[in-house]
Amino acid sequence: MQGLIVQYKENAKKEENALDHIGIYLHIPFCDGKCPYCDFYSMKADESRYDEYIRSLTERMYWFAGQTPRRADTLYIGGGTPSLLGGERISELICRSRALFGLEEAEITVECNPRSSNGAFFREIAAAGANRVSIGMQSASEEELLLLGRRHHAEDAAETVAAARQAGIDNISLDLMIGTPGQTTASLLRSADFCIAQGVKHISAYMLKIEEGTRFDREDIIDRCPDGDETADMYEQLCKRLERNGFERYEISNFAVTGFESRHNLKYWHCEEYLGLGPAAHSFVNGRRLYYPRSIEKFMDSSNPEPLFDCEGGGFEEYVMLRLRLREGIDLQELQQQYPDCGLNRTQQELLEKNGFLHNSNGRISLTTKGVLVSNEIISRLLA
Numbered sequence: 001m002q003g004l005i006v007q008y009k010e011n012a013k014k015e016e017n018a019l020d021h022i023g024i025y026l027h028i029p030f031c032d033g034k035c036p037y038c039d040f041y042s043m044k045a046d047e048s049r050y051d052e053y054i055r056s057l058t059e060r061m062y063w064f065a066g067q068t069p070r071r072a073d074t075l076y077i078g079g080g081t082p083s084l085l086g087g088e089r090i091s092e093l094i095c096r097s098r099a100l101f102g103l104e105e106a107e108i109t110v111e112c113n114p115r116s117s118n119g120a121f122f123r124e125i126a127a128a129g130a131n132r133v134s135i136g137m138q139s140a141s142e143e144e145l146l147l148l149g150r151r152h153h154a155e156d157a158a159e160t161v162a163a164a165r166q167a168g169i170d171n172i173s174l175d176l177m178i179g180t181p182g183q184t185t186a187s188l189l190r191s192a193d194f195c196i197a198q199g200v201k202h203i204s205a206y207m208l209k210i211e212e213g214t215r216f217d218r219e220d221i222i223d224r225c226p227d228g229d230e231t232a233d234m235y236e237q238l239c240k241r242l243e244r245n246g247f248e249r250y251e252i253s254n255f256a257v258t259g260f261e262s263r264h265n266l267k268y269w270h271c272e273e274y275l276g277l278g279p280a281a282h283s284f285v286n287g288r289r290l291y292y293p294r295s296i297e298k299f300m301d302s303s304n305p306e307p308l309f310d311c312e313g314g315g316f317e318e319y320v321m322l323r324l325r326l327r328e329g330i331d332l333q334e335l336q337q338q339y340p341d342c343g344l345n346r347t348q349q350e351l352l353e354k355n356g357f358l359h360n361s362n363g364r365i366s367l368t369t370k371g372v373l374v375s376n377e378i379i380s381r382l383l384a
Contacts, residue, residue: 021073022285023267024097026057027278028079029296032116035149036215037180037208041280041294042080050085056300058096060277065100068285070275072101074264075108078134083112087124094128107132107171107263114156122167132171132262133164134204139177139187140194147181147224149215154194161198171260173202178238179231180208181224188234189241196245201260205238206253207231232373239369252325252372269322271314289313316342321379329359329366348381 030050031042045053075097082090090110097103109132110125122133137157139145145153157174164172174195178188195203208225210216226234239249247255251269254262267274276283276291279299283290290307292299316339323330336343349365352358357371357378371378 020272022070022101023074023076023264023272023274024072024101025264025274025276025278025281025283026075026077026093026097027276027281028077028082028085029053029279030079030084031081032084033149033151034215036219036221037148037177037211039211039214040080043296050089053296053300054085054089054092057093057277060299061096061100064275064277068275070101070273070285072097072103072275073106074267074274075101075103075106076111076264077109078111080111081113081116081136082110083117083121087121090121090125090130091128094125094130098129103129109134109262109264111136112160114152114160117160117163119163119166122164122169126167126169131169132173133169134173134202135160135164135175137174137176137191137195139180139183140191141183141187144180144183144187144191148177158194158198161200165199170201172198172200173204173262174198174200176203176205176238178205178207178234179226181221183226183234185230185234185237188238192238192241196242196247202254202256202262203242203247204254205235205242207235235373236369248327249369250327252367252375266326269326271319271322283307284313287312287314317383320344320383324365324367324375324379324382327366329364332363332365344382345384348384352378352381 027041029042030045030053031038032044034042075094077090077093094108106129108130110130111134112121113136135157137152137154138148138150140154140157142153161172161174176188176191176195177183192203192205210222210225216222225231239255242255243249246257248258249255250261251265254265256262264274266272271284273284273286275285279292279296280294281292289311292307319335319339320330332344349358349360352371353360353365356368357374359366359368359371367375367378
């Protein structure tokens with residue numbers, strides 16, 4: 001393996017001027033229990049399974065480093081609940097990634113949940129280079145947390161933020177959910193105020209989607225959730241509350257103090273390349289879209305290090321769909337230069353602008369807050 005690292009570094013020196021930096025995503029598919037709304041690939045496991053998985057993940061990292069030498073400037077360790085692995089294993093993954101992919105001046109994010117991470121955990125990963133954490137809070141309401149199947153309290157989230165900050169990690173994100181069972185606009189705004197009071201720099205707010213096969217789907221929980229109009233109003237009120245407190249909506253579900261936008265996630269929306277490793281993880285490398293199946297056994301099969309799916313990526317429709325998620329939107333001149341044989345439906349574009357769903361400023365179009373709520377329909381019309 002040491003020889004592979006040396007070979008990688010030699011190749012990287014030759015190619016770093018010709019290729020842009022990529023992002024690295026490592027999926028940790030372990031949780032201490034399945035939340036009733038969750039459709040992500042995850043499972044319970046013990047310590048020996050953790051170690052076995054880390055070995056397989058590391059082997060894939062070495063394999064890809066040898067196949068496609070690229071430098072990386074972001075690393076995102078997500079899941080699941082990566083903090084269940086403990087600080088030592090997460091630190092090992094960070095150090096391996098740095099040895100193989102550089103990570104010079106990189107943003108290094110680790111996802112964690114309250115009650116699965118403490119001061120010792122944050123000190124250990126900070127010493128390894130982690131400089132950003134994303135904490136799955138979801139709500140500051142005890143009643144809403146209970147209905148969501150979460151195993152923490154609001155105060156646990158506050159203590160987790162404080163522990164990360166004491167370890168020297170100041171780039172902290174908290175997650176919220178919108179449209180959950182029993183939620184009201186007032187309770188959502190109280191959760192937002194709770195996040196603001198913690199002094200975090202980033203807040204993600206996702207609308208609840210009842211995924212097929214989840215416990216929420218089986219229990220028909222949708223009858224206890226706000227309807228579409230109520231959820232839309234919640235979102236608009238949340239945008240106003242956060243923006244009044246210094247958080248700009250830079251993507252449909254993401255708000256940040258200026259300078260603290262997620263560099264890794266921006267790669268997805270800017271249609272830049274990234275390598276994803278782990279069961280159900282996706283990649284966009286050398287113009288190709290790849291993914292691993294939702295099976296930890298297949299991922300850990302040493303006879304098959306390659307993802308199973310492979311198709312061309314970065315096309316016109318993909319570019320439009322991803323860019324319109326961003327507040328910055330699409331530069332129409334840049335779009336024409338990049339895709340000279342394609343174009344948006346001008347009739348629909350003008351109609352959407354006239355009706356307040358699209359904003360056009362100096363040749364750059366973007367979704368209004370009103371447009372965000374029906375973004376899929378807008379994108380379909382523009383691509384018609």
